[in-house]
Amino acid sequence: MSAGDERDGGDEALAGEYALGLLAPAERRAFERRLRIDPALSRETGLWEERLQPLLDAAPALSPPARLWQAIEAELGPAGAPRAAARSVADHTHTRADAPAARGRQPARAGRRVSAIWQWLAIGSMALAAASLAGLALDLRPAAAPMTASISADGGAPLFVAVVDPDGGHATLMPVSLQPQDGRVPELWLVPDGGAPISLGLVDPAAPLRVDLRARMGTDMQMMHMPGAALAVSMEPTGGSPTGQPTGPVVGHGMLRAI
């Protein structure tokens, strides 16, 4: 930083500068790293985009030539062909940054930590969002490239690294640093947006978990793709949840998205 280059306006102004495209490349990359883990910053950036949006009303709408759609279809290939892997954050649609899920029901478990987390997932309130969300990306489409992601706890320590084999419809979770708890085992859940959590099985803290997603979810696999779906891990009594729904504290969670 040069002399006289103090950051007046703090993060509010910084988010506006980012939305305008004024940040230099290194600053922009640093900002985008922060966006991934700072929900308040992400929210302010989204607000700037909405604030500035009406400037675009000055651009008259104009129908593109018919060949444009043809060119898009040609580039995407025949319908049913696999999607390309998405690009990196460098294309700065910041909305790719993690965000809590949208509206939905809340399982009733007053007074337990688990209900607070589900409530957060259900109402999508930025104020409750844990700062350390790392998205678990599962891409289940056939012939897509394998990928990795981490599920993290509040505070950011990664609990699991996931490797996805889309061809086989499997996800493998390798525990990294889950603290064992007496009498408790971790259980993995898919939380569809607005839906009840679905168990994906127990995680052995000492060994990789191989989740057969098709067997667990059958025709509901599409739920993985819906916006707002998330994965979570709760600590359950030995043998897993006695009720089929999470009963213990949630130790890690992350948004699902296809990369």
Next chain:
Amino acid sequence: MLHGPSTEDARQRLVLALGRVAAGERDALRTVYDLTSAKLFGVTVRILNDEAEAEDVLQDVFVTVWNRASGFDPSRASPITWLCTLARNRAIDRLRALRHHRAGTDLDAADEVADEAPDALSLLEADGEARRLAACLDGLEPRAAQAIRAAFFGGRTYEDLAQGAGVPLGTMKSVIRRGLIRLKGCLEE
């Protein structure tokens, strides 16, 4: 266009279509295209001032929508803002690349920062939000408002803006940052 009898209906249709795009339905992408391509083409043409380049960028935008619709969270962003941000960002990237390329090949190219102020007619035709934003921009010091518009539409960097205004870089940064805070305050009144 999304200014029909029920803008909320149109928004919902777009949200649902994007959800289906995320689920891999190609015809849903066509729906998104039908609903938004005119608006987005208008945006890219406005920024690039070149229909051929604008078309090329727009193709890129819709391919990205296809690949990244699952990244759109309707609880956080309006769908048209998400799409316009994508289109604008790509158009600015292209504009900067073209500018860079032209600077390298045409020694006489005068690359002045254009005045992007709206004309009176377009303000009359604008809806409430656009008029409000224009009024708030008018309340800023002129250098700030001009710089914000030049960045938004012209992809101008701090260096360009400082040079164009004949002020040090640090001054231009302060002007804009203060302007942004003031703009935010005005819009929140």
